Amino acid sequence: MNYTLHQLSVLLKVRDTGSVTKASEELFLSQPAVSVQLKKLQDQFEIPLFETVGRRISITEFGHEIADTAQRILDEIEAINYKSKTYQGAVAGKLKIGAVSTAKYIVPFFITDFLEKYPSVDLSVDVTNKSSVLKSLENNEIDIAMVSTIPRKIKAHSISLMKNQLYLVGGKEMPDLEKSISKKNLEQYRLIYREQGSATRLAMENYIAQRQLKVKKTIELTSNEAVKQAVIAGLGVSIMPLIGIQDSLKSGDLKIIPAKGLPVETYWNIIWMKSKNLPIAPKTFIEFVRNHRTQIIDNYYGYVK
Incomplete structure (x- = not known):
């Protein structure tokens, strides 16, 4: 056996990405270069590491076993490098x-x-x-x-x-309010939520429950940025962390809507x-x-x- 650490790294990347193309992109190599390294590694084994199904390359059960071993080898090499730097006085x-x-x-x-x-x-x-x-x-x-x-x-x-401060926000088409928005008026707007499992979603649900708001129309999106863009586009209003909307508030794309019980602070x-x-x-x-x-x-x- 005469395989190299580089060949093992290529094998792991192909396994993790499931694609020679993606592996080559993440390794900053050409696809032919990745294919050459895989072939050199395969030539040292009589049992196939990969099989081709249609146009897709798939790692075999034996290939997974070799990849798991390769991961342990590379982890140990990495640990050696860290220990060397630590003995030289570096935090590694x-x-x-x-x-x-x-x-x-x-x-x-x-x-x-x-x-x-x-x-x-x-x-x-x-x-x-x-x-x-x-x-x-x-x-x-x-x-x-x-x-x-x-x-x-x-x-x-x-x-x-x-502090993490959460405010009710709307797009630039929202009227400027001197007083807190009434419960009745707030209930007329579509509310834009984060996905389940989000702390922002939980804070918003708690606020709605405490205010006993009757939510009629909702949208659920999976990132803070998506919610922000939806509010800017005028799709509805949302309760959002100040830290993620500061630039949009400065530009006037978003407005803070005064509301009783806000901001929520964590x-x-x-x-x-x-x-x-x-x-x-x-x-x-x-x-x-x-x-x-x-x-x-x-x-x-x-x-x-």
């Missing part, structure tokens, strides 16, 4: 963060300076809804989560960052499991946030009071 390793979708407006400002200070840390950020983030945290698939409410059922440490937090033995990279990130959060918030989020 993986940092896996899960962030609720609205937190995408926060995460970059908390990680940019950190990565500049610790360039040997490899970062991955998974942005999804709250339910998926918490599931990943409990399953040990991520080290740290960024959420707007701390779940009661999870035993987690936390660091509070800043706090952005980073959380991590109490039971988890954190590696050096996540530990260092937590300390970085603890020491620099006030400066970061003052620099970038002065409009949040």
Whole structure:
């Protein structure tokens, strides 16, 4: 056997993407280059790693076994590299963060300076809804989560960052109101929701229940950005986090509608499991946030009071 680490990496990428084309794009290689590496790897085995069904390439059961072994080999190589850098005095390793979708407006400002200070840390950020983030945290698939409410059922440490303020907003065609919108008038509008499992959706549902609003027409969308664009287009109104709509408010594409009981206020937090033995990279990130959060918030989020 004379396979290379590069060939194993190509095999894994093809398995994970299910496509030579997609694998070549993610590896920044040409399709012929990927095919050549796969052929060189296949030539060392008598049992097929792949089979072609129609125009699609499919990995065989044997190919999956080899890919699983390749993953363990590459993980060990990566661990060796991290240990080498650590012995040289660098903070090195993986940092896996899960962030609720609205937190995408926060995460970059908390990680940019950190990565500049610790360039040997490899970062991955998974942005999804709250339910998926918490599931990943409990399953040990991520080290740290960024959420707007701390779940009661999870035993987690936390660091509070800043306020998360949610307002009722409409498009520029909305009339300017000096007083809070009446319950009757609000009920005439179509309400635009985030998907189930979103913390923003939950906050909106709680507000509606507390106000005993009779919701007649609704739209459900799967991202904060999609909701924002729908409101701008005049499809309805929604309750949205201030942090994700600041530019649209400045441009006049969105308007805050005064409403009793709003804004809803929660706090952005980073959380991590109490039971988890954190590696050096996540530990260092937590300390970085603890020491620099006030400066970061003052620099970038002065409009949040």
